[in-house]
Amino acid sequence: MNSPKRNVFSWWQARAPVACLAASLLLLWLVPTAPIAAQTPPASSLPPLLRQVSFDPQLNAAVPLELTFQDEAGRIVRLGDYFAGKPVILALVYYSCPMLCNQVLQGLASSLRALSFDAGRQFRVVVVSFNPHETPSMAAAKKQDALERYHRAGTEAGWHFLTGENPSIEALTRAVGFRYAYDSQTKLYAHASGFVILTPQGRISRYLYGIEPAPRDLRLGLVEASANKIGTPVDRILLFCYQYDPTTGKYGALVMRLVRFGGILAVLGLVVSILLFRRREQHAPPSTSAGVN
Structure with a gap:
């Protein structure tokens, strides 16, 4: 008659290869493939206009919450109105941009759709135009486009599209390290793309570069900015x-x-x-x- 110890040994011996394979697959799943380093051309090879464009990280810096803008309904608002206990995703665009800014807003909405967090509940989205000639009606149209792509009921109050005058725009873009340039020949702006995640106190927590942040990065950035109060x-x-x-x-x-x-x-x-x-x-x-x- 087999002893219990021998039965345990035989049972584990039969299953050890499966357990080892499962552990290996788990590690392979957890450890992502190392990304290939982006080949960024040296600054000297860029056109003069593009040399003025960058996102200079200002981690932990405070943004001036007293700045005033107009929201999509034409109301005068303070930037600090959107920092009541929730982290904020800040996007700097201009609404008449023919290509890149549309991709930025569409990419953000698509990434946020992949999260279980709801705009307005766990976080807020604040989009600010850096073109001082744009109007609240243009902001309202972009908000409608974003809400249709986000496609989540009851979240309209979590999205805010602002316009403003040069002093407020320059103070905000300077605070977050967003450098852009106007091309008088094409009448277009050269600018970087990305998002700034701010704490509920208005401090810069994270930068996510590109037009469509990875949902994982977006979620972890929001959790960190909230000091683990969400998630x-x-x-x-x-x-x-x-x-x-x-x-x-x-x-x-x-x-x-x-x-x-x-x-x-x-x-x-x-x-x-x-x-x-x-x-x-x-x-x-x-x-x-x-x-x-």
Whole structure:
């Protein structure tokens, strides 16, 4: 008759390859493929106008909340009106932009659709035009476009599209390190694309560069900006395993933490499996054997 210890050993021996494969797949899933470094041309090779364009990170700097703008309804508002206890996603665009700004707003709405967070509930979106000649009616049209793409009921109050005069625009863009230039020949602006995530106190927490931030980066940026007041325990675990890189504006995996976390999961899985097996064995009816007297 086989002993319980031998049964446990045989049971684990049969399942060890599967457990190891599962742990390996888990680690492969957790550790993303290293991105290829972007090949940015040197500044000297850029046209003179584009040399004036950049996003210069000002992490932890405070934005001037006393600045005044007009919202999409034409009301005079303070920037600080949108920082009541929630993190803010700030996008700097101009509404008559023929291409890039539309892609920025569409990319933001698409990324936010992938989140379970709701605009107006866990965070707010503030879009500011840096063209001082644009009007609230133009802002209202862009807001409507964004809401249609976001396609989530009851979130209209979480999106704010502003216009303003040069002093307020220049003070805000200077505070967040957003440098742009006007081309008098084409009558268009040259500018960078990206988003600034601000804390409820109006401090710069994160920059996410590009036209469509990864939903994971957007979510983790909002959780960090809120000081973990929004999100779930899973977000806390992800923030343990991922770290923001200010040079790329993305969250990257901390490999050693991922390996350690994967090892903990593998050990816990093994312990639970053994405990379940032993419990099942203890509750199994005793085996009977027939013999000859």
